[in-house]
Amino acid sequence: MKIGSPEHRDTFCRHFHDTYTDFEPDTLPWPELDEAALARLKSVPFWEEVFYTERRAGAIVAAFTETVTDPVLKKAIALQGFEEARHAKLIRVMIEKYGIDAAERPLEDVSDNVETRFKDFGFGECMDSFLGFGVFKIAMQSQFLPKEMFQIFETLMYEETRHIVFFVNWMAYAQAQKGFLARLTLPFVSFHYYMRALGRMIGTAKRGKDLNDGKEFSATQASVFLDGFTFRRFLEDCYSENHRRMDGFDSELLRPSFLPQLAETALSALRLWSFRARPLPA
Ligand SMILES: [Fe+2]
Ligand SMILES: [Fe+2]
Numbered sequence: 001m002k003i004g005s006p007e008h009r010d011t012f013c014r015h016f017h018d019t020y021t022d023f024e025p026d027t028l029p030w031p032e033l034d035e036a037a038l039a040r041l042k043s044v045p046f047w048e049e050v051f052y053t054e055r056r057a058g059a060i061v062a063a064f065t066e067t068v069t070d071p072v073l074k075k076a077i078a079l080q081g082f083e084e085a086r087h088a089k090l091i092r093v094m095i096e097k098y099g100i101d102a103a104e105r106p107l108e109d110v111s112d113n114v115e116t117r118f119k120d121f122g123f124g125e126c127m128d129s130f131l132g133f134g135v136f137k138i139a140m141q142s143q144f145l146p147k148e149m150f151q152i153f154e155t156l157m158y159e160e161t162r163h164i165v166f167f168v169n170w171m172a173y174a175q176a177q178k179g180f181l182a183r184l185t186l187p188f189v190s191f192h193y194y195m196r197a198l199g200r201m202i203g204t205a206k207r208g209k210d211l212n213d214g215k216e217f218s219a220t221q222a223s224v225f226l227d228g229f230t231f232r233r234f235l236e237d238c239y240s241e242n243h244r245r246m247d248g249f250d251s252e253l254l255r256p257s258f259l260p261q262l263a264e265t266a267l268s269a270l271r272l273w274s275f276r277a278r279p280l281p282a
Contacts, residue, residue: 003172003173003176003183003254004172004173004175004176004177004183008169008172008173009070009072009073009173010072011250011252011253012076012165012166012169012170012173012253012254013073013075013076015165015166015249015250015253016076016079016080016162016166017075017076017079019162020079020083021155021158021159023155025089025090025092025093026089026093028090028093028152028155029148029151029152030093030094030097030148030152031146031149033098033145033146033149037145037146037149038098040144041098041100041145041149042098042100042101045208046208047091047094047095047100047102048102048103048105049204049208050091051088051091051092051095051102051104052104052105052107053128054084054085054087054088054090054091055085055088055104055107056107056108056110057084057087057088057121057125058081058084058087058088059107059110060110060114060117060118060121061077061081061084061118061121062078062081062085063110063111063114063117064077064114064115064117064118065077065078065081066114067114067115073170077170080163080166083163084163087156090152090155090156092104119171120193120196120197120200122163122164122167122168122170122171122193123167123190123193123194123196123197124197124200124201125160125163125164125167126164126167126168126194126197126256126258126259127194127197127198127201128160128201129157129160129161129163129164129256130238130242130256130259130260130263131238132157132160133237133238133241133242133245134234134235134237134238134241136150136153136157136241137237137241138229138234138237157245158245161245161246161249164256165246165249165253165254165255165256167256168254168255168256168257169253169254171186171190172186172254175189190258191258194258194259232267232270235263235266235267235270236267238259238263239260239263239264239267242259242260242263243260
């Protein structure tokens with residue numbers, strides 16, 4: 001299948017529609033939480049940020065949908081916009097049901113430079129999801145919350161995985177539509193957007209740290225999460241979870257490759273390092 005061909009477009013759009021899951025956030029099987037689990041859920045310092053990010057995602061994707069003229073792409077992107085808005089609704093339902101302290105921050109205006117915003121958002125999702133896969137696995141293994149809760153979040157994780165697969169295919173398709181040269185520059189364009197996404201992520205982390213100074217992700221809550229935590233293990237989890245989740249997708253589709261490749265290189269270097277650092281046997 002030639003990347004950028006009508007066949008490519010039809011395949012990634014069809015796949016996106018075929019893997020859609022129908023659900024309503026307020027009728028999901030939200031579990032009753034005991035006091036300890038409720039305290040852990042409430043102690044997570046990033047719910048406000050997640051709530052804002054999902055609402056902003058819905059607004060950006062909806063604005064971008066309006067500018068798309070190709071009917072096949074438009075229909076698929078509209079579905080993504082619907083799903084992002086539903087993520088925001090899911091987070092809202094959770095915040096209200098469990099009484100989480102997460103304010104609804106006013107949304108920024110997203111009506112200008114819509115295509116750049118959509119690309120920034122897409123590459124940001126690729127980055128967030130790759131790291132999110134690792135966080136999700138560690139949180140689940142440490143039984144930070146009951147498994148019914150993780151089943152609900154799994155719905156969200158699966159949709160984010162579909163979104164990034166859709167996005168990298170759309171990006172390659174859109175770039176190929178601009179011509180042969182543009183197609184060749186795709187890795188450089190992607191790198192540029194990944195660096196922008198990294199910059200924003202660092203900014204968000206800094207803002208979050210300032211905001212949460214005072215409130216605490218208390219030592220006991222964090223220790224449930226961080227027991228035995230090492231950077232290498234985290235990276236291994238991100239990498240293997242990405243692999244596992246991507247395996248479920250049609251082999252004809254492109255998948256995000258920048259971060260998995262970077263992680264693979266870093267992990268090889270870490271393994272080599274620990275091999276060399278081991279003392280010689282006596
Ligand atoms: Fe989302
Ligand atoms: Fe998404």
